[in-house]
Amino acid sequence: xxxxxxxxxxxxxxxxxxxxxxxxxxxxxxxxxxxxxxxxxxxxxxxxxxxxxxxxxxxxxxxxxxxxxxxxxxxxxxxxxxxxxxxxxxxxxxxxxxxxxxxxxxxxxxxxxxxxxxxxxxxxxxxxxxxxxxxxxxxxxxxxxxxxxxxxxxxxxxxxxxxxxxxxxxxxxxxxxxxxxxxxxxxxxxxxxxxxxxxxxxxxxxxxxxxxxxxxxxxxxxxxxxxxxxxxxxxxxxxxxxxxxxxxxxxxxxxxxxxxxxxxxxxxxxxxxxxxxxxxxxxxxxxxxxxxxxxxxxxxxxxxxxxxxxxxxxxxxxxxxxxxxxxxxxxxxxxxxxxxxxxxxxxxxxxxxxxxxxxxxxxxxxxxxxxxxxxxxxxxxxxxxxxxxxxxxxxxxxxxxxxxxxxxxxxxxxxxxxxxxxxxxxxxxxxxxxxxxxxxxxxxxxxxxxxxxxxxxxxxxxxxxxxxxxxxxxxxxxxxxxxxxxxxxxxxxxxxxxxxxxxx
Numbered sequence: 001x002x003x004x005x006x007x008x009x010x011x012x013x014x015x016x017x018x019x020x021x022x023x024x025x026x027x028x029x030x031x032x033x034x035x036x037x038x039x040x041x042x043x044x045x046x047x048x049x050x051x052x053x054x055x056x057x058x059x060x061x062x063x064x065x066x067x068x069x070x071x072x073x074x075x076x077x078x079x080x081x082x083x084x085x086x087x088x089x090x091x092x093x094x095x096x097x098x099x100x101x102x103x104x105x106x107x108x109x110x111x112x113x114x115x116x117x118x119x120x121x122x123x124x125x126x127x128x129x130x131x132x133x134x135x136x137x138x139x140x141x142x143x144x145x146x147x148x149x150x151x152x153x154x155x156x157x158x159x160x161x162x163x164x165x166x167x168x169x170x171x172x173x174x175x176x177x178x179x180x181x182x183x184x185x186x187x188x189x190x191x192x193x194x195x196x197x198x199x200x201x202x203x204x205x206x207x208x209x210x211x212x213x214x215x216x217x218x219x220x221x222x223x224x225x226x227x228x229x230x231x232x233x234x235x236x237x238x239x240x241x242x243x244x245x246x247x248x249x250x251x252x253x254x255x256x257x258x259x260x261x262x263x264x265x266x267x268x269x270x271x272x273x274x275x276x277x278x279x280x281x282x283x284x285x286x287x288x289x290x291x292x293x294x295x296x297x298x299x300x301x302x303x304x305x306x307x308x309x310x311x312x313x314x315x316x317x318x319x320x321x322x323x324x325x326x327x328x329x330x331x332x333x334x335x336x337x338x339x340x341x342x343x344x345x346x347x348x349x350x351x352x353x354x355x356x357x358x359x360x361x362x363x364x365x366x367x368x369x370x371x372x373x374x375x376x377x378x379x380x381x382x383x384x385x386x387x388x389x390x391x392x393x394x395x396x397x398x399x400x401x402x403x404x405x406x407x408x409x410x411x412x413x414x415x416x417x418x419x420x421x422x423x424x425x426x427x428x429x430x431x432x433x434x435x436x437x438x439x440x441x442x443x444x445x446x447x448x449x450x451x452x453x454x455x456x457x458x459x460x461x462x463x464x465x466x467x468x469x470x471x472x473x474x475x476x477x478x479x480x481x482x483x484x485x486x487x488x489x490x491x492x493x494x495x496x497x498x499x500x501x502x503x504x
Contacts, residue, residue, distance in 0.1 A: 030502075030503055030504075031483075031503035032215055032216040032217070033215065033216060033217040033218075034217070034218055034219070034240065034486070034498060035219045035220075035221065035237065035238040035239050035240075036057075036219070036221070036239065036240045036496065037229045037233070037238045037241045037242070038054050038220065039054070039222065039223065039224055039229075039358035039388070040054050040356075040358055040359050040388035040389070041197050041388075041389075042059070042200060042220075043055050043389055043392065044180045045058065045062070045179075045180055045181060045183040045191070045194060045200070046059075046166070046176065046180040046183065047164035047166065047183075048118060048119050048126045048164075048166065049126060049127065049176075049180065051127040051128060051428075052392065053267075053409060053493075053494045053495075054388075056495065057220070057495065057496045058200050059164055059183065059185075060164065060495060060496075060497060061187060061188065061189040061202055061218060061497070061498055061499070062183050062184075062187045062189055062190070062191055062202065063164035063165060063183070063185035063186065063187050064078050064079050064099075064164070064165060064187045065161075065163055065164055066080040066083070066161040066162070066163050066165065067080055067083060067158060067162050067163075069493060069495075071489065071491060073411075073491075075159065077096075079095060079096055079099060079107060079165055079186065080093050080094065080096070080161065081094045081095065083157075088153040088448055089136075089149055089150050089151075089152075089153065090147060090148070090149055091147065091148045091149075091150070091157055091158075092141075092145065092146075092148075093112065093145070093147075093148065093161070094144060095108065095112065095144040095145070095146075096144075097144055099186050099209055101167045101170065101184050101186050102184045102185060102190045102191075103167065105169050105184075107165065107186055109140040109144060109145055110140055111165065111168045112138070112146050112165065113138040113139075113146055114168040115165055115168075116135060116138045116148065117138060118166075119131070120132045120133070120135055124176075127396065127428055130421060130427050132160060134154040134157075134445065134446070135148060135157075136149045136151045137149050152445075153446045153448045154445065154446065155448050155450075155453065156412065156414050156416055159411075159414060160412070162411055162412075165185070166183075166185070170184050181194060186209070187208070187499075188205050189202035189203065189204060189205055189213065189218055189498065190203050190204075197222060199219050199220065200220045201219050202217070202218040202219075203216065203217055204217070213499050214502040215498055215501055215502065218498050223238075223241075224357060224358030224387075225358065226244070226245045226358070227245070229241040229242075230245065230248055233252070233258055233481055233482075233483070234255065234257075234258065236257065236483075239482060239483040240481075240482045240483070240486065240488070240496070241480065242480055242496075243358075243359075243360065243479070244361070244479035244480060244481045245362065246303075246305030246306070246307045246362070246479065247305050249305070249307070249481075253481075255484075256484075257483065257484050258482065258483065258484055259484050260479060260481050260482075261481075261488065261489065261490050262307075262477060262478060262479045263478050263490045263492055264318075264475070264492065265316075265409065265475065265476035265478040265492060266316055266318045266319070266409050266411075266413060266492045266493055266494070267316070267408060267475070267478075268311050268315075268407065268409070268473070268474065268475045269311075269360060269363075269405070269406075269407045269473045269474055270311065270314065270406060270407075270470045270472060270473050271290075271353070271403050271404065271405050271471035271473065272403060272404050272406055272422075272470055273290065273402075273432070273468070273470065273471065274400050274401060274402055274403060274404075274431050275287075275431060275432045276431075276432070277401075280345060280349045281402070281403070283343045284466075285339045285342055286339070286340060286349065287468035288329070288339055288468045289336040289337075289338075289340045289343070289377070291329035291468050292329055292331065292332040292333065292335045292336040292339065293331075293333055293336035293373055293376070293379065294370055294373050294374070295331040295373055296331070296474055297310060297331070299366060299370070300474055303362050303366055303369050304361065307361070307476075307477040307479060308474040308477055309474055309475040310472075310474050311328065311472040312326050312328030312465070312472060313326050313328060313461045313464070313472065314418050314422065314461070314464060315418055316475050317475075318413055319413055319414060319415055319417075320413060320414045320415060320454065320457075321414065321416075321419070321454055321457030321458070321461065322415070323458040323461040325462075326461055326465050328472055329472060333373075336377040337378065340377065340379075345378075347378060348377070348378025348380060349379055350380045350382070351379065351380075351381055351382070351403055352381070352402035353381050353382070353383050353403045354386055354391065354394065354400060354403070354405070355367035355383065355384070355385055355404065356385070356386055356387075356388045356391040357386070357387070359388045359391070359407070360407045360476070361476065363405060366405070366473075367383060367405050370405075370471075382402075391404070395429065396428055398431075400431070403471070407476070408421075409476075409493065409494055411493040411495070413493075415444070415461070416445055419441060419444075419460060419461075419464070420441050420445060423437055423441065423469070424437075424438055424441045424442075431469070437460070440459070440460050443456065444456045444460065478490055483503070485504050486501060487502050487503070487504055488500065488501045
């Protein structure tokens with residue numbers, strides 16, 4: 001009887017253990033850590049000292065903005081409750097009260113004034129200074145109110161206030177160099193560590209004013225090789241990868257643990273032609289010839305597997321000022337040869353082309369395809385593939401020769417962002433300009449009349465396409481692959497915002 005009782009008790013215990021194990025399998029703990037793989041590392045963690053989406057995808061986890069764009073790209077209040085035009089030259093910004101930085105420093109009007117003053121300070125050399133060149137001064141009205149006075153009417157100022165806000169006292173105490181590697185913001189995630197070219201690690205801000213994030217730890221890694229990013233996702237080492245190779249999209253979308261999410265991007269890919277150095281590219285006929293020599297639809301079909309849209313101009317259809325009447329350049333190699341001969345180069349020309357690897361979808365492969373097409377019309381190309389940080393530095397320091405591949409996207413969705421940045425004399429990205437174009441860009445930037453402003457941009461775009469300072473390539477379709485349990489929808493501005501994600 002004793003032995004029988006022991007057996008019964010053991011059996012009962014096994015039943016309970018199996019039942020508990022079954023409960024555990026039917027209600028697993030929700031995943032609360034994410035690993036994101038981009039093609040390149042951040043260049044800095046100071047949000048005012050760069051102009052790159054990949055870096056923004058890191059800093060946007062740490063910093064909030066005055067105004068923020070929602071999923072439909074409409075501006076919404078964030079740290080600012082309202083932005084109001086009092087007259088053509090005066091804007092009032094009302095701030096949300098009670099917001100603190102991760103170190104306890106309060107957000108107030110003095111901090112906002114410091115942020116704008118810092119960007120326009122020529123000694124700081126912020127790449128974003130051009131965005132605020134129309135600002136005359138910023139005035140603190142009270143603890144949570146500032147007034148921004150502009151030199152001329154500046155209709156896009158609210159869009160420029162989609163600005164990540166940094167702490168005044170912390171930077172003044174520690175210096176800009178320290179801040180660039182040890183950031184403090186008001187956002188949903190706090191900085192933990194940054195090992196250059198390996199990973200940025202962040203942790204949830206449990207006191208975040210909009211409620212604590214669902215995902216508690218974020219690791220953002222640079223993995224330049226697309227095949228490596230894919231393999232890391234398939235093995236479960238990462239949860240989200242950018243720039244999915246188009247030819248692998250179907251495989252990843254049908255994988256047991258992965259899926260593909262995509263959206264039409266506000267970014268276009270182009271080749272900038274360096275002018276003003278006395279070479280062949282100073283001749284408009286040569287620049288037009290290069291546009292006729294590149295078969296963009298073939299590149300989209302063969303290299304991008306159809307995931308792209310041919311560009312007709314240096315804007316996308318998502319941008320205010322886009323001119324739908326402009327048809328752009330068609331593929332016409334015979335016309336290219338004719339124009340080169342007319343310009344005095346019947347035997348072709350020699351140029352250098354710089355391109356990055358891993359920053360954009362198939363960027364190196366696109367550059368290689370373009371080299372092949374240019375060769376067919378007698379353009380001999382020396383292709384130079386750069387690491388992304390080197391590529392950006394060469395662009396900003398005006399060290400590019402010949403031509404270079406670049407992608408341009410903006411959360412402004414306004415012609416001013418692209419056209420002023422690339423074609424206004426003195427701007428950091430400027431490689432082509434004229435005094436007449438400067439005048440028109442300045443006039444458009446100061447127009448409060450929406451219709452007149454749009455018409456002027458249409459005129460500018462038409463003239464730029466004729467001048468051909470770019471080889472107009474294509475607008476991206478952004479492809480991401482993710483852990484199948486991740487709930488997230490990509491955006492047209494390419495912003496990856498972990499606060500909007502969760503695992504199921």
